[in-house]
Amino acid sequence: MSKRKKAKPDPARRDPAGSARATVHDPLDVDHPFNWRDRADWTRLGMVVGVALVLRIAYFFLNKALNPTFYFPVMDSLYHHEWALDIVAGGTPGTDAFFRGPLYPYFLAVLYKLSGSSIAFAVFVNHVIGALTAGLVYLTARELFSRTVSMIAGLTVALYWVLVYMEGDLLIETLFIFLNSLSLLLLTMGIKRRKLRILAAGGIALGLATIARPSVLVFFPAVPLAIWLSARNRPAKSGWIKQSIVVAVACALPIMPVMIRNYMVARAVVPVGASGGVNFYIGNNPSSDGSTAIVPGARADFWGGFEDAIAIAEKDVGKKLKLAEVSDYYFKRGSDYIAQHPNEATALMAKKFRMFWGAGERANEKYIYFFWHLAKMKYFPLPGFWLVAPLAILGGVLLWRRRADLAMFYWFVILYSLGVIAFFVNARFRLPIVPVLCLFAAYGGVYLWRAFRKKEFGMVKALLVLAAAAALVNSDYLYRKQMRAYSEAFSNYTLGEAYLKMGSKGTALSHFTRADEINRQSPTSGYRLIQRNVDYNLGSLLWEEGLCSRAIEVLERVGGNDELSLHALDCLGDCYLKRNDVGNAARVFQRLATISPQDQRGIAGLARCAAATGDYAKAETMLNQIVDPRHAVYPPAYVALAEVQRAQGKIDEAIVSYSHIARFIGYERQGYMALVELYREKGDNASALKALDQAALFSPPNDPAIRELAGALRSGR
Numbered sequence: 018m019s020k021r022k023k024a025k026p027d028p029a030r031r032d033p034a035g036s037a038r039a040t041v042h043d044p045l046d047v048d049h050p051f052n053w054r055d056r057a058d059w060t061r062l063g064m065v066v067g068v069a070l071v072l073r074i075a076y077f078f079l080n081k082a083l084n085p086t087f088y089f090p091v092m093d094s095l096y097h098h099e100w101a102l103d104i105v106a107g108g109t110p111g112t113d114a115f116f117r118g119p120l121y122p123y124f125l126a127v128l129y130k131l132s133g134s135s136i137a138f139a140v141f142v143n144h145v146i147g148a149l150t151a152g153l154v155y156l157t158a159r160e161l162f163s164r165t166v167s168m169i170a171g172l173t174v175a176l177y178w179v180l181v182y183m184e185g186d187l188l189i190e191t192l193f194i195f196l197n198s199l200s201l202l203l204l205t206m207g208i209k210r211r212k213l214r215i216l217a218a219g220g221i222a223l224g225l226a227t228i229a230r231p232s233v234l235v236f237f238p239a240v241p242l243a244i245w246l247s248a249r250n251r252p253a254k255s256g257w258i259k260q261s262i263v264v265a266v267a268c269a270l271p272i273m274p275v276m277i278r279n280y281m282v283a284r285a286v287v288p289v290g291a292s293g294g295v296n297f298y299i300g301n302n303p304s305s306d307g308s309t310a311i312v313p314g315a316r317a318d319f320w321g322g323f324e325d326a327i328a329i330a331e332k333d334v335g336k337k338l339k340l341a342e343v344s345d346y347y348f349k350r351g352s353d354y355i356a357q358h359p360n361e362a363t364a365l366m367a368k369k370f371r372m373f374w375g376a377g378e379r380a381n382e383k384y385i386y387f388f389w390h391l392a393k394m395k396y397f398p399l400p401g402f403w404l405v406a407p408l409a410i411l412g413g414v415l416l417w418r419r420r421a422d423l424a425m426f427y428w429f430v431i432l433y434s435l436g437v438i439a440f441f442v443n444a445r446f447r448l449p450i451v452p453v454l455c456l457f458a459a460y461g462g463v464y465l466w467r468a469f470r471k472k473e474f475g476m477v478k479a480l481l482v483l484a485a486a487a488a489l490v491n492s493d494y495l496y497r498k499q500m501r502a503y504s505e506a507f508s509n510y511t512l513g514e515a516y517l518k519m520g521s522k523g524t525a526l527s528h529f530t531r532a533d534e535i536n537r538q539s540p541t542s543g544y545r546l547i548q549r550n551v552d553y554n555l556g557s558l559l560w561e562e563g564l565c566s567r568a569i570e571v572l573e574r575v576g577g578n579d580e581l582s583l584h585a586l587d588c589l590g591d592c593y594l595k596r597n598d599v600g601n602a603a604r605v606f607q608r609l610a611t612i613s614p615q616d617q618r619g620i621a622g623l624a625r626c627a628a629a630t631g632d633y634a635k636a637e638t639m640l641n642q643i644v645d646p647r648h649a650v651y652p653p654a655y656v657a658l659a660e661v662q663r664a665q666g667k668i669d670e671a672i673v674s675y676s677h678i679a680r681f682i683g684y685e686r687q688g689y690m691a692l693v694e695l696y697r698e699k700g701d702n703a704s705a706l707k708a709l710d711q712a713a714l715f716s717p718p719n720d721p722a723i724r725e726l727a728g729a730l731r732s733g734r
Contacts (some may be wrong), residue, residue: 041131044163044463047162047706051160057268060163068172069148069150070699085519086388087136088678092242093189096319101122101123101126101187102134105126105129112283113283114279114285114287114341115279115427116290119228120192121188136187140185143191148190151200152201153452155450157202158170160205161456162460166459170460173405173458177400190449194452200219205425212257219267220267231289234435235435236428236432241455245257246421248420257732276289287341288537293344294349294351298347298351300439302354303358303361305365307368308442366439371436371493373438376406376493403491403494408462409455412462413430414482418599429453433449452524509528509529510529513525513526533555536548552571552585553575560589566585584618585608590602594622606619618654620640621651628638637658640658656684657676671694675691685711689711689712690722692704693709693726696708706730709727
């Protein structure tokens with residue numbers, strides 16, 4: 018009698034977590050990976066990338082045409098732009114560690130070198146990279162799921178509106194998400210095929226992602242864990258150690274040159290960038306709201322905040338600090354806060370957790386919804402976190418049976434989200450998990466559709482999970498209502514700044530006015546971060562327009578002791594003088610002179626006040642102290658001196674002063690027109706005509722005032 022052979026368990030029916038229970042084949046699981054020789058597979062990939070590219074090209078042209086900040090980057094985008102320009106110009110290698118990951122600025126510098134520093138070209142390349150990222154997600158899904166799920170995953174990334182929006186700015190996220198998606202694809206392929214060269218390529222991609230944004234370092238421990246889980250049911254289990262070492266070494270290759278460079282210039286071990294401590298303290302201090310990216314007590318703009326953060330640390334320590342030391346200082350302050358106030362710190366962490374998983378897109382540069390709508394994109398109904406996150410949670414629950422195969426993706430979402438929550442939360446920092454969420458969301462969505470069509474009971478349980486997830490995620494929409502007033506005000510301020518840089522002062526004035534009106538109607542605590550800049554710009558523009566009553570109200574609020582405050586005081590004092598309020602004018606100019614005793618503006622202002630009271634001799638003496646044609650002179654001081662001389666009947670001296678005034682850029686017409694009047698008083702019509710000819714060069718064509726004076730002078734009147 019022959020022995021019956023013992024049946025071997027079917028690997029396809031073994032539970033991925035290791036148990037030998039039988040399972041029903043899931044038609045949504047992978048049928049076969051992408052076939053590089055199959056035209057149909059290439060067609061599907063082309064559809065995903067094509068849809069992504071069409072949407073991005075549409076947004077590119079709308080954004081470029083309708084958004085004035087397109088060519089005038091702000092905050093982090095401006096930092097990357099200026100860094101790239103410095104690299105193109107052959108800037109110095111630096112004397113300190115990198116503050117941030119250097120990859121994107123150097124990549125941007127290459128684009129600038131190719132395009133003559135064209136922001137439009139760089140943004141367009143960003144969009145191309147974003148479209149390719151959708152293709153990478155499709156390819157990753159093909160390694161894990163069916164064609165249908167893969168198409169939905171790729172198209173969801175292609176149409177995810179916040180990805181498209183972020184690509185329109187000069188931000189790290191576009192390149193980082195591409196590299197991160199590439200590393201996940203290659204690591205998935207390498208683990209499944211047990212190919213060391215593919216794993217090495219995945220490690221290199223992950224290393225490049227790290228020197229773009231070092232926060233991805235939190236994901237490193239998950240890679241060997243995923244390799245180990247995948248190898249548990251294989252005969253050669255020990256291979257996972259070798260594979261993990263290959264990935265680790267490959268990952269270190271791009272990081273090591275940056276780390277060595279940082280050590281050479283700063284004598285400090287900084288793997289990539291030295292901003293970690295500052296960011297940790299921003300998100301863990303008594304005044305943190307979990308989202309605002311500003312060190313308490315620092316200015317709201319990037320460079321102001323950067324310089325102030327260093328100054329605060331150096332003042333506290335009592336010596337100059339390297340960036341690595343500044344980072345250590347703030348890490349300690351953040352850690353001390355958590356240790357000393359555990360209840361408050363725990364509540365803050367819980368708040369950041371809710372913010373991370375809430376549907377609202379929190380901005381720390383420009384208000385995302387405002388500028389998306391400004392580009393007319395609100396008319397395109399596109400998927401966002403409100404939809405993808407609940408479906409991803411459902412997909413994650415449904416796919417738990419495959420947790421060993423998908424461990425890398427589960428751990429990426431968990432570790433990366435915890436890494437962000439430990440610091441502070443905004444839409445940009447959350448965005449890297451979106452491609453992974455789209456994988457889970459695609460599975461959850463297709464599962465629901467299939468269960469609905471087949472009227473399976475599992476649909477009811479899935480809907481309950483989805484409803485709970487949707488309630489959790491979308492309850493955060495209250496945030497948008499609460500933040501609308503501040504965000505609208507901040508966005509108008511941002512537009513005003515852009516229009517100022519464009520030279521459109523009238524339009525800038527309207528936006529600063531609108532920002533001020535919104536705050537007065539709906540005051541918010543966050544507005545204080547920009548109020549001084551709004552008041553300064555609004556007051557200065559109102560002063561230029563001659564609207565002194567309104568300008569006085571605004572300029573009185575500026576305050577401070579810096580250059581911005583000095584100019585505001587000069588404008589404010591001038592407004593009081595124009596309203597014949599000499600007492601307040603003297604008060605303002607005296608304050609200016611107290612802040613900066615050698616400043617010509619304060620002395621000139623006090624001299625004008627003396628002249629306004631009839632004390633011309635005192636005014637002339639004060640002005641002669643600062644007016645010297647051999648040195649740089651504040652033009653209004655010369656104007657004041659000329660007016661004082663004229664008031665005293667010193668016509669020849671006034672002519673000399675106005676001749677100097679006519680040489681100042683922007684004062685040419687004023688100087689020559691005054692000379693015309695002075696020469697007429699002397700009866701020297703020939704000289705008056707010569708001065709008038711010069712004034713005409715700086716006047717609008719066919720200026721009626723010029724024509725009238727010319728006629729009067731030629732007729733001898």
